[in-house]
Amino acid sequence: MTNPSSSIRKEIQDNFAVHHENQSYTSLDSESHLNDPDALQGNSHPNYNNEVPLELTGISELATTRQLSKIQSRRSSLGAKITGLGVQHEDSHTEGEDLEKSLSKTESISKDDKFNRFSDKTKLICVVIASLSGFLSPLSSLSFLPAVPEIADRFNTTGEIINVSSAVYCIFMSISPTIFSPCSDIYGRRNTFLVCTFMFVICTALVAVSQNLAMFFIFRSLTALFGTSFFSIGAHIIGDLYVPVERATYMAWIISGGQIGTSLGSVGGGIIVNFTSWRIIFWVLCGIGGAMFFLALFYLPETCYETKHSVILKEIQKDDPNKKFVFVPFNLLKIIAALKYPNLSLDGFITIALVFNMYNLLTPIRYVVDPRFNLTQPIFSGLFYLAPGLGYLIGSFFGGRWADHVVKQYIKRRGKRVPEDRLRQTLIPLGLIYPASILIYGWTIEKEKGGMAVPIIFMFFSGIAQTCVFPASNTYCVDSMPELGGDAIGSSYFTRYIAAAVSSASCLRSIQSIGVGWTCTIGAFVLWLGFGCALVLIYFGEKMRVNALIKYGKREA
Template sequence: MDVGGFHEVPLDLRAITSEATSRQISRLQSRHSSVGDETSEPEVLHKTASEKDPKYARFSNKTKHVCLLISAMSGFLAPLSSLTILPAIPEIASRFNTTEEIINVSNAIYCVCMSLSPCIFSPCSDIYGRRYTFLFCSVMFCVSSALVAVSQNLAMFFVFRCMSGFFGTSFFSIGGHIVGDVYHPTQRGRAMAALVAGAQVGTGFGPVFGGIIVNFTSWRVILWVMMGAGAMVMVLAVFFLPETSVQTVHSLVLAEARKTNPSTRFVFVPFNPLRIMKALKYPNLSIDGFIAIATLYTMFQLQTPIRSVLEPRFHLDSPLYSGLFYLAPGMGYVTGSFIGGPWADWTVKRYMKKKGRRVPEDRLRTVLIPLGIMYPVSTMIYGWSIEYKKGGMAVPIIFLFMGGVAQTCIFPASNAYCVDSMPELGGDGIASSYFSRYVAAAVASASCLTSIKNIGLGWTCTITAIVLWIACGCAVVLIIWGEQMRIRALVKAGLRDADDLNSIQRQMVKRHKEI
C-alpha cells in the first residue's frame, strides 16, 4: 500500500511501543472483528536508511532549520535553570537558614528529576506526538519556574525546583527525536551539534547571567527570567513547530478504536516508563551511555564548585567576578559546537567511502582525541593549578575553555549514535542516554564539595580524568566490536534477522583480509 509516496508495511509493535500498547491494539482489533469488521491490520510507515527515503523529504530545509532552532532554544532552558543559581547558592542558603551543601543537594535532586524525565516524555512523544508533548512540557516548565520564584521555605524550593528540572529536561529527548525525524543520518552530526550548542550555551552563560543578577538584585529574579524564557519557547512552538513524527502510536490505536466507535476522539495509551531503562540492556547503548555519563559527570564536577574554590583562591569579593569564570567553558562550548558536529558527519562520510556502507560506530572515532586527551588533561591541569596556586587566573580560564571545546566535540557524536545506531528502538536510545547521564550529574553535584574538602581539588580532578580515560576505552570497544555487538543484540531481541549478523561478519572478515 502506498500513501503520499511512503510505502507501508505491517505494524511491528516491538519496535515502536510497549507490550501494554500491543495488548490494547489487540483488544481493539478483537472487538471490531467480533462485530464483523474484516479490515486489514493497522499499518505503519516503513523507515529505511537510504538517503532517498521520503521520510526526510517531508519538510523543506527552512522548516527543518526552524524545528532545529526551536529544539535548540528549548534545550537551553534546563541547564540554564540548573546552573544559573550556582553563583546564588550562598544567598539562597542564607535565605532558607541552611548550608551551601544542602543547596547543592537540591541541585543533585534536580538532576535526578532530569534523569527521570526522559522515561516519561520520550515514550509520550512517540505515543502522542512531538508537538503536543513539547507544548505540555513548556507550559509546565513556566508554571514550576514561577513557583520556585515565590518559594517561602526550603521544602517548597526543593519540590518546585525538581518539577522545573523534570519538565525542562524533556526538551533534550524530544529535541533528539525531532532531529531524528527530519534529518538523514549523514546530516545528524551537524544537527545534533546545534542541539547540543543550545544546551551548552545555557550551561556556560547561565552562571554568568546568574552572577550578574545576584550582584545587583535578588536571586528570585533568576527564576522569573527562566519563566519568561520558557514562555518565549512555548510561543514559538505554538506557531512554528509542526508535528515531525511520521505516524504516532496514538493515531494507530485511535484508528482501531474508531472502527467500532467512529465518534472516539481520544484513547489513553498506557506505557511502561521503565522501557527507557530497559534500552540499556543493549550493550552498545550502555557503553555509549557511559561515555555520556563520564562527560557530564566531569562538567558538573568542575562547574558546581567554581564559586567555592575560586573565590578564596583569587580573593574575589563579589558573585559577579566568580560568575565571569563560567564564560571560559561557555565560550568553549560555543566553539566546540562548530567543530564536533561537522567533524562527526565528515568522519561518517569518509568511512562510508572506504567501506561502501554506513556504519554508525564510525561516528565515535571523533571522540577519541577530545575524550582521551583534551578533556582529561585540561581537567587535571585546572585542578592542580588551583590546588598549588600556580599560574594565576589565566591557567583555569584557558583549561576550562579547552574542556568546554572537548565536551561539545563529544556529545554530538554520542547523541547521534544513540539515534541512528538502533532505529528499531525508536526514541528509547537517546532517552536512555539522557537518563544515565543526569544520574551522573546528580552524583557529581552532591559529592563535589565533599570530595574537594576531603582530598583536595587536585585529586578530585585526577579521579575525574581517570573516569574520562575509561570512557575513551569504551569508545574504542564500540569502534572495534560495536557493530557485531549491536546486531547480535537486535537479533537476540527479535528486531533483526540472523542473516544480518552473518552478512556483517562476512563483510568484516573481507575487510580484515583487505587490510
C-alpha cells in the same frame, strides 16, 4: 450482547498493556532505514534497504499481526474492513501475509514522504526552537550557582545542602526522558513540547516565590522533570527531519543549547545576584520559558510522521467516529531496561564521564576561584563560566560536522554505514584534550600557579572537548539500534543525569576533603575509562550490537 466496537477497542488497548515489553520501530528511528541507500548499503538489519510500514512502539510484532487479523475477521463479518500493521513472522506468515502485502503498498513511508515533508526553512525553524528550548533546563540547573551562598542564608542552611538540591534536580532530569520520550512518540512532538513548556513556566514561578527549603526543593525538581524533556524531544525532532549522514550536524544544535545555557546562565545568575535578589533569576527563567511556549505554539509543526495515538485512534474511530482520545499505556522502565544492551551501556558511560566532569567543574566554581583569586563579588566568579561556555559553543558545532565527516569517509572505505564509525571522532577529545584540560585546571588552582589565565584557558579547552564528543555519542544512540526506538537515546540521558546528580552532591565535599587537584585527577581517570569504552565500541561494537539484538529477539540470526 457485547458491543463489537467496545470489544475491538479493549483488545487493542489490552494488547498495548500486555505486550509493551516487545518494542518495534518508532517514528524516531525508522529513518535509519529510510534514507540514502549509499549510506546504508550492507547494513545487517534486513529492512534497512526497504520501505517498511510504520509500526507501533510497545506492541509485539507477532501479537499485533494476530490481534489485528482477529479484528479484521470479526469486522469483516460486520461488513467492515480493517487496515492494520502486518509484519511477516515465522509462525504467523499465513494469517498475516495478506495484511503485509496490503500494507507494504498503502502504509509504507518513502524517503521523500519521511524527510522532505517540510521545506528547508521550516526544518530550520524546528531545529532553532528545539535548540533554544535546550537552554531551559541547564539555565534552571546552574544559573543559581553564583547565588548559592545567598540562597543558603535565606533558608538558614549551608551551601552544601543547596548543592544537594542540584543533585535532586539532576535525578529528576534523569527521570524525565523515561516519561516524555515515549510520550512524544505516542502523542506527538508538538503536544508534548507544549505541555512541558507550560508546566516548566508554572513550576519555575513557584520556585521564585518559595517560602521554605522544602518548597524550593520540590518545585526545582519539577522544573527539572519538565525542562529536561526538551533534549529527548529535540533528538526525536532531528530524527524526524534529517537522514543519518546529516543528523550529527543538527544534533549539535540541540546540544549547543544545553551547553551554552549552562555557562551563560551562570554568568547571568552572577550578574543578577550581584545587583538584586536571587529570586529574579527564576522570574527571568519563567519569562524565557513563556517565550518558548509561544514560539512553539505558533511555529512548531508536528514533525512525527504518524503518532502511535493517531494510528490507534483511526482504528477505533471506524467503530466509534465520535471518539477523540484513547489512552495508550507505556512502561516507564523500558528506557532503563535498554541499558541491558552492552552498546548502550558503554555509550552511556562515555556520557557519564563527560557530565560527571562537567558538573565537577561548574558546580563549585564560586567556592574554588573566590578564595584562590580573592574575589568578593558574585559577578566576578560568574564570569569564569564564560570560558567553558565559549568552548561549548565552538565544540558543539565543530564536533557535529566532524562526526558526520567521519561517517561519510568510512562509508566510502567500507561501502556501507557502520554506526560505530561515528565514535572514532571522539578519541582525541575524550582520551587526550579533556582529561589534560581537567588536570591542568585542577592542579594550577590547587598549587596557585599560572594566575587567572591558565585555568580560564583550560576551562575553554575542556568545553570544546566535551561538546565535540556529545554529538557523536547522541547520534550513535539514535542510529545504532532503531529497533529500540526512543528508548536508546532516553537511556543515554538517564545515565548522564545520574552522573550529574552524583557529581553535584559530592564535588564540594571532595574538594574540601582531598583538594581540587585530586578531585580533578579522579575526573580524568573517569574520562580515560570512557575513552576505553569508545575503543571497545569502535572495534567490537558492531558484533556486540548485532549479537545482543539477536539474543533479545529484535533481529533474526
